[in-house]
Amino acid sequence: MDRIHEHSEELRAAARHFGRRRFLTATGAAAALAFATQLPAAGAAAAAQLDGRRLSEYPFTLGVASGDPLPGSVVLWTRLAPRPFEPDGGLPANRVTVYWELARDERFTRPVRHGTVTAHPEFRHTVHVEVDHLDAGRGFFYRFRVGAWTSPVGRTRTAPAPGAHNTALTLAAVSCQAYHDGYFTAYRHLAAEDVDVVFHLGDYLYEYAVNATGGARAYTDRVLPALFDRETLSLEDYRLRYALYKSDPDLRAAHAAHPFVVTWDDHETENNYAGDTPENGVPPEEFLLRRAAAYRAYWEHQPLRAPQRPVGPDMRLYRRLRFGRLAQFDILDTRQYRSDQAYGDGWRVPGPESENPARTMTGATQERWLLDGWRSSGARWNVLPQQVVLSQRRDRATADFKLSMDSWDGYPAARQRILAGARAAGVENLMVLTGDVHVGHAFDIKADFRDPSSRTLGTEIVATSIASGRDGADRLSNHDQLMGANPHLKFFNGRRGYVKVALGTESARADFRTVPYVTRPGAPVTTAASFVTQVGDQGLTPA
Missing domain, CATH: 3.60.21.70 (Alkaline phosphatase D (PhoD))
Known part of the structure; x- marks a missing residue:
C-alpha cells in the first residue's frame, strides 16, 4: 500500500506549509485542514441558498440513519446526494433547507416533533438533527423532505429513563x-x-x-x-x-x-x-x-x-x-x-x-x-x-x-x-x-x-x-x-x-x-x- 496518487501532493504541500508543531494545535489543525481541502475559512461568507423545489433528481440516495439514543433524545442523519458517485454529490455549492419529521407511527398521523435543518455544502450536504424533549424508552419513526422529494422512513428509539428498572x-x-x-x-x-x-x-x-x-x-x-x-x-x-x-x-x-x-x-x-x-x-x-x-x-x-x-x-x-x-x-x-x-x-x-x-x-x-x-x-x-x-x-x-x-x-x-x-x-x-x-x-x-x-x-x-x-x-x-x-x-x-x-x-x-x-x-x-x-x-x- 505504498501507492500515493496525485491527491497526496495536496497533502504534502499542506504539511510543509504548516509543520507538525503548529498543526498539533487546534487552530493550526483547522487551518491546515481548510488549506488542504479548500474549505472556507472561519468568517467567510456563507454559501448561497438553493431552493429545494429546484431539485430535479431524488436526493436521498444514501438513505437515513439514527443513533446515540439518550433518554430524551436521538440523532437523525441523512445526506443530500442526487448523484452520489460524483465528487459534489450532484449538488451545487449552496445551502439547502431540509424539513424533518418525527412521529409515533409509520404513516406520520401521530406527529411528535418537526423542524428544519440546513444542509451545508462544506459538509457535503449531510445533516445531523439532535431531537430533544422526547419520551424515554419509546419508539419513533422519522423522515426528511426537500422540495417534492421525501426520504425513506426510518425507525428509532430513545433510551430508558435514568434509574428506570428496565428488565430487558x-x-x-x-x-x-x-x-x-x-x-x-x-x-x-x-x-x-x-x-x-x-x-x-x-x-x-x-x-x-x-x-x-x-x-x-x-x-x-x-x-x-x-x-x-x-x-x-x-x-x-x-x-x-x-x-x-x-x-x-x-x-x-x-x-x-x-x-x-x-x-x-x-x-x-x-x-x-x-x-x-x-x-x-x-x-x-x-x-x-x-x-x-x-x-x-x-x-x-x-x-x-x-x-x-x-x-x-x-x-x-x-x-x-x-x-x-x-x-x-x-x-x-x-x-x-x-x-x-x-x-x-x-x-x-x-x-x-x-x-x-x-x-x-x-x-x-x-x-x-x-x-x-x-x-x-x-x-x-x-x-x-x-x-x-x-x-x-x-x-x-x-x-x-x-x-x-x-x-x-x-x-x-x-x-x-x-x-x-x-x-x-x-x-x-x-x-x-x-x-x-x-x-x-x-x-x-x-x-x-x-x-x-x-x-x-x-x-x-x-x-x-x-x-x-x-x-x-x-x-x-x-x-x-x-x-x-x-x-x-x-x-x-x-x-x-x-x-x-x-x-x-x-x-x-x-x-x-x-x-x-x-x-x-x-x-x-x-x-x-x-x-x-x-x-x-x-x-x-x-x-
Whole structure:
C-alpha cells in the first residue's frame, strides 16, 4: 500500500506549509485542514441558498440513519446526494433547507416533533438533527423532505429513563464491512431482527481501491467509476467511499430499521495506524492531514452528536450511554491515542517492548474516564464496545507462542490496568464487545490468562465481519490450534454475520448469526451457536 496518487501532493504541500508543531494545535489543525481541502475559512461568507423545489433528481440516495439514543433524545442523519458517485454529490455549492419529521407511527398521523435543518455544502450536504424533549424508552419513526422529494422512513428509539428498572435490552454488534469482499447480506437479516440498538465496532469502510466490478461483487451489472479505484487519501476520497458504501441497499435497510452507535477502528483512516503513526513511512504531519480528512468524513456520514465533531485531526469518539439501571455502555476509541505497535506490528513473540508498562491502548485521559465511569456506575451490566480483541490469543500451545501486537495482547499492562480497575470498581457483570478479526469468538475474560482456573472477570463477545474475508468457513484451518492454545476461548467460527445479545436482570444470551456466503447475494441466516452468562457468575456456557 505504498501507492500515493496525485491527491497526496495536496497533502504534502499542506504539511510543509504548516509543520507538525503548529498543526498539533487546534487552530493550526483547522487551518491546515481548510488549506488542504479548500474549505472556507472561519468568517467567510456563507454559501448561497438553493431552493429545494429546484431539485430535479431524488436526493436521498444514501438513505437515513439514527443513533446515540439518550433518554430524551436521538440523532437523525441523512445526506443530500442526487448523484452520489460524483465528487459534489450532484449538488451545487449552496445551502439547502431540509424539513424533518418525527412521529409515533409509520404513516406520520401521530406527529411528535418537526423542524428544519440546513444542509451545508462544506459538509457535503449531510445533516445531523439532535431531537430533544422526547419520551424515554419509546419508539419513533422519522423522515426528511426537500422540495417534492421525501426520504425513506426510518425507525428509532430513545433510551430508558435514568434509574428506570428496565428488565430487558437486545442489541446487535457488527464490524468490518469491506465492500470489495462481498455483499452486505447480513445487514438485510439484521434489519428484520427485533433489536433495540446496533453497535458498529469499526471498519465501516476500507481505504483500499475498489475496481469497476466492485471486487468480489461479481453478480452485479453496475460498473463503478474509476475514482474508486485508488486508495483513499483526501477528504473527497473518503466522502466518495462513504457514498459507495451507503449506496448498498442492505446497509441502508439496517440503518433505517435501528439506531446505531458507532466507533471506528483503523480502516476508516488507514490499516493498523497508531495515534499519529501511519502504517507507511510518511511523516507524521502528513499522516495527520490524512487523519483529519478521514475523521471529518466519518463524522459527516454517521449519526453522531455535535460533541463528536472533529477539530482537525482530533475527534473525541469515546463516550458513555446509559440504558436505565440495566446497562451502561462505555464506547472506546483504541486507535487515536494508542502507543505504536511493538516489534513492528504483526504476530510476534511477546517481550520487554510489548510488556513495557508505559504503553497505552486508550491514552491516559480515556483510561481515567473509563475507570471513573465504572466507579460511578449503578448498572447491572457494564458493556464495553471497542475494537480489537481484549482477551489473550496465543497462536499455539507451545512456549514459543506469538501474540497479535495490534490487539490488547500487544498492550498487556494497559489491559491489566483496565481489568484491575473493573475489579476495584466492583464491576461484577462485565461484557466486552469486539470486532476487527473477521471471525466470531466467545471468550471468558480471566484474571490470569495463564491459569485457566483463575477467576473469570467477564465475557468477551467478538462479532465476525459483515463482508471482510469473503465467504470464510465455519471451521478455519487454525481452529484446533487456537482453541487448544486458549482454554478460555469457548467458540471460534469463520463465517460472516453479526451477534445478537439479549441482556436481562439474571443472565445474558449471545446468538452468533451467520450467513454461508457473501460473494453472491441472497444468503440465508442461521444461528451458529448461542451462549449464556449468568449475573454474578461470569463465564460462558452453551445455551
